[in-house]
Amino acid sequence: MQDFQAILAAIHAELDSVIDRGKVATYIPELATVDARNFGVYLNCVDGPNFHVGQSDLPFSIQSVSKVLTLSRAIGLVGDAIWERVDVEPSGNPFNHLSLLELENGIPRNPLINAGALVIADILVSELKNPKDDLLQYIRDLTDDQNIHFNEKVAQSEKKTGFKNYAAANLLKSFGNLKNDVGVVLDFYFHQCSIEMNCAQLSNAFYYLANRGTCKRGNSFLTESHIKRVNALMLSCGFYDEAGEFAFKVGLPGKSGVGGGIVALLPNNFVVVTWSPGLNEKGNSLLGMEFLERFTTQTKLSIF
Amino acid sequence: MQDFQAILAAIHAELDSVIDRGKVATYIPELATVDARNFGVYLNCVDGPNFHVGQSDLPFSIQSVSKVLTLSRAIGLVGDAIWERVDVEPSGNPFNHLSLLELENGIPRNPLINAGALVIADILVSELKNPKDDLLQYIRDLTDDQNIHFNEKVAQSEKKTGFKNYAAANLLKSFGNLKNDVGVVLDFYFHQCSIEMNCAQLSNAFYYLANRGTCKRGNSFLTESHIKRVNALMLSCGFYDEAGEFAFKVGLPGKSGVGGGIVALLPNNFVVVTWSPGLNEKGNSLLGMEFLERFTTQTKLSIF
Amino acid sequence: MQDFQAILAAIHAELDSVIDRGKVATYIPELATVDARNFGVYLNCVDGPNFHVGQSDLPFSIQSVSKVLTLSRAIGLVGDAIWERVDVEPSGNPFNHLSLLELENGIPRNPLINAGALVIADILVSELKNPKDDLLQYIRDLTDDQNIHFNEKVAQSEKKTGFKNYAAANLLKSFGNLKNDVGVVLDFYFHQCSIEMNCAQLSNAFYYLANRGTCKRGNSFLTESHIKRVNALMLSCGFYDEAGEFAFKVGLPGKSGVGGGIVALLPNNFVVVTWSPGLNEKGNSLLGMEFLERFTTQTKLSIF
Amino acid sequence: MQDFQAILAAIHAELDSVIDRGKVATYIPELATVDARNFGVYLNCVDGPNFHVGQSDLPFSIQSVSKVLTLSRAIGLVGDAIWERVDVEPSGNPFNHLSLLELENGIPRNPLINAGALVIADILVSELKNPKDDLLQYIRDLTDDQNIHFNEKVAQSEKKTGFKNYAAANLLKSFGNLKNDVGVVLDFYFHQCSIEMNCAQLSNAFYYLANRGTCKRGNSFLTESHIKRVNALMLSCGFYDEAGEFAFKVGLPGKSGVGGGIVALLPNNFVVVTWSPGLNEKGNSLLGMEFLERFTTQTKLSIF
16 A cells, blocks of 8 residues: 555645646636635545645635536436437547537537537536526535535626637527527536535545445445446546546546646546646646646556 | 610529529528519619619518628728728638637638628627617618618517527627627627618619719718728628639629628629529529529620 | 839839848749849730830749649630539638648639649649640740740759648549549649749730630630639639738739749739749738739729 | 356357448458458456457458557657657547648647558658568567568558558658658558458557556566556547547547457456457447447446
8 A cells, every 4th residue: 555645745745846837717707816826635545545735625616627527417317318419529629619519510529528518508407497506416415515505706707708608509509409598508507617615525526436436425326337438538538638648647537627626536446636726728737737647657546 | 785674584584484493591580481482683784774673672681791881881980990800811611610710819701701790790889879770871871762671570580599690709709809798799780681672772782882982872981992892802702602603603793691682793884683582502592693693694794 | 094114113113122022932942042132023915015114024933823824724625524623612721721622522622722723733634645745835825935944943843842732632632533643643733833934924824814815826715704714713712811812902813823923914904913032921922912902003903 | 257258259149140240441452352251359368368259360450550559669769759749639530630730730649540650650760770570570579479460462552542641641741740751651651551460469469558568478668657658548549530439438448440450458457359340430340349348348347
């Protein structure tokens, strides 16, 4: 057994002295106010002890990390019918996301890019009575923690400025791949992105994906086969245009968000969450990417 | 001098017996109600007599033909400052219009594609006190005819279903190339498209472009140099993905609309307007395109 | 009647003092040796006197200007069958020429981009017994001048370095839109581009396009309808990604080459040829573009 | 311990009765002669017994599967310098492979698409004295089997018809990302693709990737870190436009070839090779894909 606490602390110390932490996201004005010096890590071992270092107990905006949780919820509700409306291929395309959607007749490449997550949001809005309340409760149940909330200010901030998301939703609508009103779907989507958790909570929320489907509370929401598929999607598509790079250097399924959080996991072994708000030029947490690369290299723990 | 009335009548008769008139546009539900058998032509000669055949006195929705008139209005207001926000190149791209906009950082290819016309609409909304009223008056003045109106039903119909235009406007907004509220700009845009005129009126509205800038009423709104540029843009960009085909077969600057109208003109000579609601697969009036090809071939009147 | 000699001389003098003449093309090593200070103009009036200024009697590499002449030759041989293998639309695409070819299954956008000119070259190689000799004789006959030659050094230079043309030819071949051997077609193509003429000769070569099909020698090679179409193609597609800009500012059908030559013409009126080897960033002669804009603005002679 | 022999036999029997086996590749004429009824599987367990079923001892053309082996060879020779010339991201793009190369200035998306493999071939041609002999010996050593050969007929067949590869190589050359002569690089590339092995041999050749770098002979050619990266690349990029689908359904790193072979592996556990020449519409072996999906679903053996 490796000394995880020492490893976490050592890598954290090395990186914490780095001056260039990338840039905090400013396109959502409310996110720009976060202190860039925060840097937390939480390692949540399946059937084992947990380890943490830095600001792992401060809540942050999970943003796109939420897409994995809404995907899980949608699979639980409608199963593989999802795949008639969204594909499972990496988008591989930094420069023209809407173009791909146009070329492929409104079928998003995968559920972890924005267009795909909007289709998932549309499914949840269709299927659930009180979509926002239900999603929050689902995540609280997964995490076994009732102290998880939307940040209404962040949701409203994105509602005012998220023009690319409005563009994507309207394009989906024009292809008939959005059943509900654009405004309703986006309201749900901006709320899911605004959810706040700390590193510890987030590691608990993703615990089921490392634990063959059984969540912190002991329930199972998805079959083992579905768990495998969600993990595969994170590996192929979880890091925007840097998915290949993350697979290549880190070698774990994972998902990042512009709030600076990254979740990664080794099936049957652990979930690890990092949080540092500064982003690299591809929009992923700079210190988080670096932390995870060093962590899997030193521990030799990866799926490959 | 050629016998234009005989030529118009002969070509009209040949084509009127054609059974396949293409498909009336249905994406704006209100447009789908038009009788596909209408087929009018109006030839408006500079300093000369006029000729007409068929339903040249029935009003129809001018739709994209309006883009030339709003462009003229905007040039009159802000001059060449327009070209900082929209380019003058053909789009040449049937399959991914929004993608081009993305790749080119929100600068539309030209003012006659939808994205470009939205930028022009945004300029007019910024510059004019009562944008819709002002535009209508401008067109009435150009035409010297007060009996020109918006069709509110058509405007509302497109407001409910024009998702691709909402997508384009939001994408422009995300690149900072739309100054006003998306909803306000689109309301103006849907109204400009809903304007109704008959072939005779429309030929009068475009008379200034064949008459070195002097409109029906005798006023000049644009310099000769600007007139030349608007005509050049119609030639390069007036027929969506069939601009080259129209230049090649017809050889006149022109503009089509999904209402089935086409305006074309020979500088210093004439304006000709055709109207037949059935469209070919590129979205241009099937009989109109054919009429104009035969007309310029028989009369040998073209810019080339 | 305007004083053309004075107008030519005045604009030439204004521009000749300009220091930034753009960059001489270097991608064909042999072209890089040309003296950038050359700047000739030749105005060839239909039924009228000719005018010239600067180095209008020095031969230069006509390069892509040759595409109009091979297109005419091919139309003369196989007529409208050409259009089954090449389209007539502007490419409108600075950044991914081969991609368009891929997306559109090996049908080039038009005969004036490289891929389209390769298809035309392939037709000539199929139809002619001695393709290179025949083409040279055809151009000598059009021009009524036997003193026109290939520059073998330039042809060989491009044969060694024209990798993008090899890529395009092989891509065409993979789609079955090249009937002959890639090497044979490219040998013909590199030779057609290497033809040298001076401004006066080149204006004579294009005289038939301003003179309803009748060339300098008095023969007619093409119908009036075909002449109209070739002129339309030059207007839509003659200036790479600056075709719209040229139509907009100059308002004449024309064609440029990376050797720094530009031919433009007003049907029934004149052919004008400019030569200045420095290119703008789109690959068109910087002084030539500027000269023609000023010339058509001052004389008010344009098709629009 | 699961009864692998029974599992292999059962799935093989189920699938062998399937009538639609897809289409044997015909674009390389020599490949079209293979009997579509062949269907072999070989399971090679790390430190354990092996299992096989069907025609696992008949040699077939490994084609693109060879790209993993040349990549390994190149990493062994020049290490991470490779990544200056080729990226590690999925291409995600079925429709315009050359376009991506154009847009990204001649840097192929990854070493497992053709353009990337050509860059790897170029590196080997630069680094090795007798590139073809050396590669063959390298693969024989990895496999611990001297009875592995090029199929000269297949290599020559592709040399005559592989126009898309000529196009890609010339495009790379135009961007300066091919150092050697196009013909020399393609000759090497067509030979590497023509290598023939049976399922058993191929599983031995890939054994080092499941065995932390130690090959059948006991040597190590690559570090553990490099092994992890090659496996990650196979997962992200090994199945053309179906990489996401393979990760999603099968959940193993793998690589397919148009000869109908697929190699997949679970680190520290096994290499499995399937061979059935009929391809699905994405160009991957139809029965092979299906076999592996059923195998990993039944055995619950995957990296996720």
